[in-house]
Amino acid sequence: LAGFVLAGAKSTRLAMESFDEARMRRAIETKRDGAALHASDWEAMIPAYLSARIGDDQMAAMLMAAVWRGLTLDESAALTKAMVESGETIAFPPGTFVVDKHSSGGVSDIVSLVAVPLVAACGARVAKLSGRALGHTGGTIDKLETISGVRTALSRDEFVAQVERVGCAIAAQSDRIVPADKRLYALRDRTGTVPCVGLIVASIVSKKIAGGAHAFVFDVKCGRGAFLRDSEAACSLARELVAVAGRFGRPARALVTDMDEPLGHAVGTGIEVIEARDFLRGPARDERVRALALRVAGEMLSLAGIASPEAAASRALDSGAAYDKLVEMIEAQGGSREALEAMTHPLNAARATAPRDGYVTEIDATGLGNLARTLSEREPTAGIVTAVRAGDRVERGSLLATAYGSAAAAAPLAAAFTVGDQKPEPRPLVYDAIA
Ligand code: URA
Numbered sequence: 001l002a003g004f005v006l007a008g009a010k011s012t013r014l015a016m017e018s019f020d021e022a023r024m025r026r027a028i029e030t031k032r033d034g035a036a037l038h039a040s041d042w043e044a045m046i047p048a049y050l051s052a053r054i055g056d057d058q059m060a061a062m063l064m065a066a067v068w069r070g071l072t073l074d075e076s077a078a079l080t081k082a083m084v085e086s087g088e089t090i091a092f093p094p095g096t097f098v099v100d101k102h103s104s105g106g107v108s109d110i111v112s113l114v115a116v117p118l119v120a121a122c123g124a125r126v127a128k129l130s131g132r133a134l135g136h137t138g139g140t141i142d143k144l145e146t147i148s149g150v151r152t153a154l155s156r157d158e159f160v161a162q163v164e165r166v167g168c169a170i171a172a173q174s175d176r177i178v179p180a181d182k183r184l185y186a187l188r189d190r191t192g193t194v195p196c197v198g199l200i201v202a203s204i205v206s207k208k209i210a211g212g213a214h215a216f217v218f219d220v221k222c223g224r225g226a227f228l229r230d231s232e233a234a235c236s237l238a239r240e241l242v243a244v245a246g247r248f249g250r251p252a253r254a255l256v257t258d259m260d261e262p263l264g265h266a267v268g269t270g271i272e273v274i275e276a277r278d279f280l281r282g283p284a285r286d287e288r289v290r291a292l293a294l295r296v297a298g299e300m301l302s303l304a305g306i307a308s309p310e311a312a313a314s315r316a317l318d319s320g321a322a323y324d325k326l327v328e329m330i331e332a333q334g335g336s337r338e339a340l341e342a343m344t345h346p347l348n349a350a351r352a353t354a355p356r357d358g359y360v361t362e363i364d365a366t367g368l369g370n371l372a373r374t375l376s377e378r379e380p381t382a383g384i385v386t387a388v389r390a391g392d393r394v395e396r397g398s399l400l401a402t403a404y405g406s407a408a409a410a411a412p413l414a415a416a417f418t419v420g421d422q423k424p425e426p427r428p429l430v431y432d433a434i435a
Contacts, residue, residue: 019048031065039078046082063193071198083206086180090212100213105137108262113276117325120167121316124304136369146270146380150335215303223260225365267372268383280323352414362418375405
C-alpha cells in the first residue's frame with residue numbers, strides 16, 4: 001500500500017481514542033450532517049466492525065448516511081485501504097506485470113471469458129479474481145464451474161504459479177481476501193444501501209488491489225440491464241474507480257458500456273460458456289461482442305505496454321491463438337478440451353415469436369437474466385438464446401428467442417420483448433472512456 005496518498009482532506013478528525021460505540025456514534029452524526037470523516041476514522045472503523053466492537057446497527061446507520069451524503073474521493077480511498085487491510089493480499093514476483101478487468105455486472109456479458117485468454121494470447125499476463133452471480137446478472141465463476149472438472153478455488157500459490165506458467169487464471173475470490181467486503185456487502189444488501197458510488201468503489205477497488213494485479217480495466221455497465229441505469233451515475237462511478245485505483249499507484253481505465261439489452265445472445269451460465277467457446281473458435285462472431293471484447297482487451301494490452309493493442313488482439317482472435325489459450329487455462333484448472341467441446345444446451349426448448357409485424361423496440365435484459373437464472377439453477381447449460389436485437393425488423397411469427405431446459409416456457413420469454421411501429425434510435429456500445 002505504499003504510494004497511497006490522501007490529498008488535502010477537508011475532514012473532521014474525531015478524537016483518537018480506540019474505536020468504540022461512542023466514537024462510532026459521533027462518526028455517524030458527522031456523516032449524517034454532511035461532513036467528511038477523516039481517513040483515520042474509516043481505518044479504525046473497519047477493524048472495529050470486524051471484531052464486533054461496533055455492531056450491525058451502527059454500521060447500517062453509517063452506510064445509510066453514506067448513501068444520503070455521499071463519500072468524498074478521500075473517504076472512498078481511505079475506506080478502500082481499510083478494506084484491503086482486512087485480509088490477505090496476493091503478490092506476484094517482481095518483474096511480472098499483471099493486468100485485470102472487472103465488469104460492474106451485466107446480462108450475457110461474456111467479455112471476461114473472451115478477453116482474459118485473448119490478452120494472455122498476446123503475451124500479457126492476466127490474473128482475475130471473480131465473483132458469483134449477483135441478482136439478475138451472471139457471475140464468471142458460476143459460468144466456469146459448468147465445465148466438467150474445472151476448479152475455481154485455487155490457492156494463492158496455485159493462482160500465482162498458473163498466471164506465470166499459462167499467462168492467465170480466473171479464480172474465485174477466497175473468504176480471506178477482503179473479508180470486510182463480504183460482511184459489508186451482506187449488510188448493504190439487507191439495508192438497501194448498495195447504491196452509493198463511494199461504497200461501490202471501495203468494494204470493487206479493494207478486491208482488485210488485494211488480487212495483486214498492477215493495472216485494471218473497469219467495464220461499467222449502464223442501462224436497464226445494469227445496476228446503474230443512468231449514464232451520469234455510471235460515468236461518475238467510472239471516474240471514481242480510476243481515481244481511487246490511481247491513489248494506490250495502479251493505472252486504470254474505465255469504459256462505460258451499454259447494458260440496455262443483453263450483450264451477446266446466450267443468457268445463463270453454461271450456455272454463456274458455449275457462446276464464448278464458439279465466439280473464440282469462430283469463424284462466425286457477433287459484431288457487438290467482438291467490438292466490446294476487442295476494446296476491453298485493447299485497453300488491457302495497452303496498460304501492459306503491448307504495441308498496437310487492438311490489432312494484436314484481433315490477430316490473436318482470428319488465428320485461433322485466443323481459443324487455444326482458453327483451452328490451456330481450462331486444462332490448467334482441471335478441465336479438458338473434450339469437456340468444453342462436448343458442452344451443449346438441453347434438448348427441451350420453448351420458442352417465443354413476434355406477436356405482430358414491426359420493430360423490436362425493447363429487450364428486458366433484467367427479465368431475461370432472472371428467467372435464465374431460474375432455468376440454469378436446474379441444469380447448468382439451460383438458459384436462453386436470443387435471435388434478435390433491439391431495432392431489428394420482425395414479422396408476425398418470427399423467432400425472438402429460445403429457452404432451453406426442462407422448465408422452459410414460451411410466455412415469460414415472450415414477455416421480455418416489445419415489438420412496436422417505431423424503429424428505436426441505435427444506442428452506442430461505449431458511452432464514455434476514462435483513463
Ligand atoms: N459489485 C461489487 O463488487 N461491489 C458493489 O458494491 C457493487 C457491485
